[in-house]
Amino acid sequence: MVRYNWQRKDWPNFTFSLESSEDALYDFAEKAGHISGIWKAIPENMQMEAVVDLMLAEAMKTSEIEGEYLSRKDVLSSIKANLGLTNPKTKAKDRKASGIADLMTNVRNSFMKSLTKEKLFEWHQMIFGKSADMDIGKWRSHNEPMQIVSGAVEKQKVHFEAPPSNRIAKEMDRFINWFNETAPGGKKEIRKGPVRAAIAHLYFETIHPFEDGNGRIGRALAEKALSQGIGRPVLLSLSRTIEAERKIYYGALEKAQSSLEITGWVNYFVNTVLSAQTQAEEQVEFTLRKMKFLDRITPKLNKRQLTVIQRMFEEGLKGFEGGMNANKYIGLTKISKATATRDLQELVEKGIFKIVGGGRSSRYDLIIS
Numbered sequence: 001m002v003r004y005n006w007q008r009k010d011w012p013n014f015t016f017s018l019e020s021s022e023d024a025l026y027d028f029a030e031k032a033g034h035i036s037g038i039w040k041a042i043p044e045n046m047q048m049e050a051v052v053d054l055m056l057a058e059a060m061k062t063s064e065i066e067g068e069y070l071s072r073k074d075v076l077s078s079i080k081a082n083l084g085l086t087n088p089k090t091k092a093k094d095r096k097a098s099g100i101a102d103l104m105t106n107v108r109n110s111f112m113k114s115l116t117k118e119k120l121f122e123w124h125q126m127i128f129g130k131s132a133d134m135d136i137g138k139w140r141s142h143n144e145p146m147q148i149v150s151g152a153v154e155k156q157k158v159h160f161e162a163p164p165s166n167r168i169a170k171e172m173d174r175f176i177n178w179f180n181e182t183a184p185g186g187k188k189e190i191r192k193g194p195v196r197a198a199i200a201h202l203y204f205e206t207i208h209p210f211e212d213g214n215g216r217i218g219r220a221l222a223e224k225a226l227s228q229g230i231g232r233p234v235l236l237s238l239s240r241t242i243e244a245e246r247k248i249y250y251g252a253l254e255k256a257q258s259s260l261e262i263t264g265w266v267n268y269f270v271n272t273v274l275s276a277q278t279q280a281e282e283q284v285e286f287t288l289r290k291m292k293f294l295d296r297i298t299p300k301l302n303k304r305q306l307t308v309i310q311r312m313f314e315e316g317l318k319g320f321e322g323g324m325n326a327n328k329y330i331g332l333t334k335i336s337k338a339t340a341t342r343d344l345q346e347l348v349e350k351g352i353f354k355i356v357g358g359g360r361s362s363r364y365d366l367i368i369s
Contacts, residue, residue, distance in 0.1 A: 055105070103220060
């Protein structure tokens with residue numbers, strides 16, 4: 001019985017219509033151009049600040065989708081070390097944190113290069129390092145079916161079964177050729193980057209060539225396709241948008257893997273890319289406001305106050321959960337309650353903090369407008 005797209009005789013000849021995606025594709029191009037314009041007008045230190053923020057978001061969320069919750073601090077220090085913003089020795093000792101940071105940096109730095117199986121193996125090694133639990137940097141080779149399942153062992157539901165391992169080498173040779181031929185300037189060029197990214201992600205996830213890590217590498221391939229489409233490293237976090245509505249993503253993917261007609265999948269993915277681009281636009285504008293705010297207030301602050309404010313900014317657009325209060329301030333600075341209260345009052349008097357609420361539930365929020 002034919003259940004999956006790869007079992008059909010026309011595999012992998014996907015068909016689709018872009019009629020329902022035209023507006024989203026136009027908006028994506030417009031927003032990408034807007035960010036590019038902002039980018040050229042801001043100082044280099046602000047550019048790197050925005051790059052780090054977006055790479056950090058992507059690294060954290062692509063891991064969380066796979067059930068791995070890494071230390072934000074460790075991933076951040078590794079990304080900064082990889083970008084030459086700190087001493088390389090400051091890279092996190094946590095292998096998973098440094099590994100995902102290595103992947104993010106490598107995807108960004110090599111976006112214009114042709115795809116090779118050696119590059120995919122390298123990415124796989126970055127994610128897992130030296131693991132005794134599976135083959136690293138190799139296509140899967142086990143005889144058991146590669147299945148995506150959910151539910152308890154006695155009531156498992158099979159959502160998808162990938163091609164058998166003995167087909168993987170041939171399937172991946174064909175996929176890599178397709179990816180390179182559809183790149184800008186290729187003989188089968190797909191001009192709209194989000195469309196090519198949608199197909200690339202679905203195509204790769206369907207083959208599922210590795211024993212583990214396919215989701216992270218599949219999202220990295222989508223980022224590579226988007227970057228090639230606009231001719232520069234794309235400024236967005238696709239994984240952050242996917243993770244926010246994970247069930248919708250898995251539902252759209254499962255449906256797409258049952259047919260070679262993928263209009264619904266392309267429409268879903270293009271709109272997801274657009275949402276990620278919109279979030280990135282907000283992130284870049286937030287970074288600009290943050291840098292200007294810090295330039296203005298830094299001379300007015302003592303070291304403790306500056307440390308706390310910088311820590312609050314590390315939480316990005318969503319802000320510091322629950323705002324700041326005296327207990328959190330004491331925890332971050334290791335000072336007495338009296339000194340913390342005095343510091344917080346000074347920040348209010350200088351127009352940097354505002355008090356929200358009252359009594360024991362009161363908190364302090366930043367005023368960055």
